[in-house]
């Protein structure tokens with residue numbers, strides 16, 4: 001037994017005894033006049049005898065009452081079991097993460113995944129922690145085997161197929177794509193001989209098998225009298241019963257006195273029950289279902305208050321209601337793994353796509369705002385920063401050479417209303433120089449920086465997402481130095497690209513698609529491993545006007561063939577066109593409740609609201625189509641207020657989603673310290689009529705779980 005000695009300190013006896021109590025240690029205050037060596041041997045022997053370890057020992061001199069110096073030795077002895085369980089805070093966090101990861105995925109995380117979860121830059125630190133945990137007996141980690149971390153005390157689990165549902169006298173209702181369940185390996189032999197079935201009905205309650213339980217079946221064609229079997233009778237009817245051989249055939253006996261046995265001459269045995277997995281949750285869910293009230297929990301750990309939200313290419317361009325990257329990152333880490341293909345169906349400026357590439361996930365993004373797609377495409381594309389610096393410096397000299405008579409001013413309605421003459425000239429020079437850059441990726445990168453400064457240099461009010469002109473007093477004084485603003489912006493952007501270029505996982509693919517997420521955008525059915533998205537909170541007219549925000553930039557950088565079509569974007573987005581009637585077929589009690597209250601105050605507004613949810617429902621259906629079965633769909637959404645009626649969009653999504661075939665697994669609420677949302681929005685664009693927007697948002701976690709009703 002080794003001796004652990006803390007640095008020698010001179011604690012006061014009060015401190016020593018408090019410390020000892022705190023960590024639950026046996027504390028000895030020993031007066032020991034002899035030298036350390038003998039004492040050390042004595043303590044070690046003591047340790048062996050009592051199965052303890054010395055966790056602290058210290059010598060010091062003191063003065064006795066007789067004024068003679070004495071050597072005092074203080075010893076802290078701890079039962080060896082407790083020593084083993086002493087881990088640092090970080091090691092505990094790592095153990096917890098591994099435990100949860102294994103529980104969720106049935107395999108252990110890689111060093112890379114642990115590193116990513118804790119936001120560390122190197123795996124070496126994780127390796128060190130794991131080594132310490134291994135040495136202290138908390139985990140096993142066979143060398144050179146991927147995903148081989150085992151938490152000590154946890155059995156190794158294996159997956160077996162959950163083939164479907166079995167009910168008395170009914171055919172097995174197979175799950176379209178079989179799910180799996182996890183069982184401990186130790187208890188079973190060759191686990192490919194096992195499968196599981198979910199029980200429906202009460203025919204076996206006296207044997208402790210209840211509705212909703214899962215039974216593990218060992219495949220075998222024969223059974224002994226009294227064993228519980230899966231038997232196929234009458235050609236294709238599967239039933240779970242106790243089997244008894246009778247004179248002329250078999251008796252299948254239910255374990256429920258209210259039911260009669262089945263007598264049959266022939267049957268086929270498909271296996272015997274070897275284990276029952278009780279589904280306590282199912283019972284409580286059943287109770288909840290009777291009085292269906294969805295629940296949200298508050299999770300402050302998702303606030304990310306004070307976190308740096310513009311690392312990498314996230315800071316290239318502002319966009320309304322952007323994800324903070326930390327939220328996208330954590331959702332991706334929780335619900336997808338490296339190598340997966342993920343999708344953001346309302347990708348906006350591409351935050352989730354950038355995070356996906358950094359985390360080793362392939363990704364698709366869809367958005368119906370063309371400027372957003374341009375931004376996303378540029379943000380996900382790594383460019384060598386050396387090339388950027390070189391081209392940028394060349395561009396600066398070129399801008400200075402361009403004469404006023406060489407420039408071409410853009411042509412769109414109200415150009416002079418939104419820009420001063422001098423600003424137009426300066427912007428046009430920069431644009432001309434950018435357009436001369438040969439490398440298309442570099443050109444786009446510079447155009448994104450340019451797009452960002454177009455709004456800054458315009459006559460629009462600072463900090464507004466909607467197009468609101470400055471007050472005339474402010475406007476008179478406003479004289480932006482366009483080139484300086486541009487330089488600052490490009491230099492910041494190149495720094496962001498430097499980080500991104502270094503850390504992006506080049507084995508990943510990312511694609512930003514201009515399209516309407518309520519329609520099929522060519523993404524294959526059952527092909528996506530995880531969807532992480534943040535839908536608009538409501539229609540663009542009365543909440544965030546993405547199109548309006550993007551208009552001037554889009555017009556300057558030639559996003560549209562006809563720049564005057566730019567104002568049409570908002571009408572195309574979710575809820576862009578009000579519904580003509582309040583009659584609908586959406587299956588959501590929460591939505592109906594909200595619509596009813598709003599309609600009492602303002603029927604036209606209720607129709608606006610309805611149109612948004614009709615569109616959203618179509619998007620949920622498309623999401624369901626592209627998602628693989630069993631995979632997660634995470635939506636970050638705010639519950640907006642219309643006419644003083646709070647619309648619980650999170651619950652509405654849960655209800656609509658469940659109707660489509662998702663299961664709602666979680667709804668939690670986070671504070672929005674950093675979300676780029678106006679504090680107040682104007683619901684009607686009428687000055688002075690304001691609604692408060694959210695300081696909180698909900699994260700709804702859905703899972704595609706629908707069962708099909710055929711036998712495989």
Ligand SMILES: C[S@@+](CC[C@H](N)C(=O)[O-])C[C@H]1O[C@@H](n2cnc3c(N)ncnc32)[C@H](O)[C@@H]1O
Pocket residue numbers: 319320321322323324345346347348349350351352366367368369372515516517518533534535536537546572573574615
């Ligand atoms: C909350 S924003 C997403 C912001 C994004 N998470 C980011 O970090 O930039 C919602 C997006 O939904 C888009 N949108 C609205 N209706 C759409 C539709 N029918 N199909 C695709 N995108 C749509 C808007 O253009 C907007 O970019």
